[in-house]
Amino acid sequence: MFPLSRTLDRYDTSFDHDGLIANAGLIVIATLMSRLGLEALANQWVRTGSHAPGRKLCTLIAAMCTGATHIDHTNLLRAGATQSVLPFRVMAPSTIGSFLRTFTFGFVRQLDAVAARLLANAWAAGAGPGDNDMVIDLDSTICEVHGHAKQGASYGYTKCLGYHPLLATRAGTGEVLFSRMRKDPPDPAGESTGSSTNSPAS
Numbered sequence: 001m002f003p004l005s006r007t008l009d010r011y012d013t014s015f016d017h018d019g020l021i022a023n024a025g026l027i028v029i030a031t032l033m034s035r036l037g038l039e040a041l042a043n044q045w046v047r048t049g050s051h052a053p054g055r056k057l058c059t060l061i062a063a064m065c066t067g068a069t070h071i072d073h074t075n076l077l078r079a080g081a082t083q084s085v086l087p088f089r090v091m092a093p094s095t096i097g098s099f100l101r102t103f104t105f106g107f108v109r110q111l112d113a114v115a116a117r118l119l120a121n122a123w124a125a126g127a128g129p130g131d132n133d134m135v136i137d138l139d140s141t142i143c144e145v146h147g148h149a150k151q152g153a154s155y156g157y158t159k160c161l162g163y164h165p166l167l168a169t170r171a172g173t174g175e176v177l178f179s180r181m182r183k184d185p186p187d188p189a190g191e192s193t194g195s196s197t198n199s200p201a202s
Contacts, residue, residue: 026077027085029065033058034087036121038114045113048102056099057114058088071097105152108181119178135171140164152181 033039038061039054046053063074077083077090091099128134144162145153153161168178 026062026066026082029062030086033061035125036118038118039088041114041117041121045117046107046110048099048107048110050099050102053099055088056091056096058086059091059096062086062090071100105181108152112180115178136177137169137171139167139169141167 039058042054042057043052046057050056059074059077063077066073066076068074068076072093074091074093074096077086078092083090122128142156142158142160142162142164144160146161148161150161150163153163155161156164163181165179165181167176169176
């Protein structure tokens with residue numbers, strides 16, 4: 001990677017091996033994180049007692065974007081020159097594990113606050129529908145879990161233990177705009193609705 005300027009969105013990439021495979025798409029993810037202020041928002045709103053939670057959340061998100069499914073997979077971001085294209089310090093898997101173990105259900109509300117403001121920043125940057133109306137569907141879903149120590153999980157009408165988040169999706173495309181966790185079980189009657197708006201969800 002060779003920087004052409006001081007901004008993340010101007011990089012020149014060259015490879016010296018025919019079989020080299022890189023997570024080049026991280027440059028786009030890194031640019032979005034930087035432009036939308038993800039790390040700063042997390043540092044402001046997430047209060048887990050952990051130092052600099054923003055870089056830990058950014059490490060998790062970037063790792064998941066590369067296909068990570070386990071904490072150890074965050075090492076993908078520490079391979080080669082990957083760190084040079086990321087706008088945050090990549091954290092070690094052991095640090096990420098300790099960070100995640102501090103979370104309780106109450107911290108989910110803090111992540112909700114981060115997500116809401118991130119969406120507002122994206123909207124302000126031009127990701128919204130502009131002057132056109134947009135229909136947003138509000139739906140409940142059930143994510144089954146196992147184990148009685150799962151904070152926030154409850155039994156609903158399906159008789160399965162799980163989380164019951166509310167999802168705001170864009171009608172017609174299915175894009176998930178926002179989600180909100182809750183403790184109460186879903187009501188099977190009349191939970192799906194729709195609304196037309198040209199403002200970000202809050």
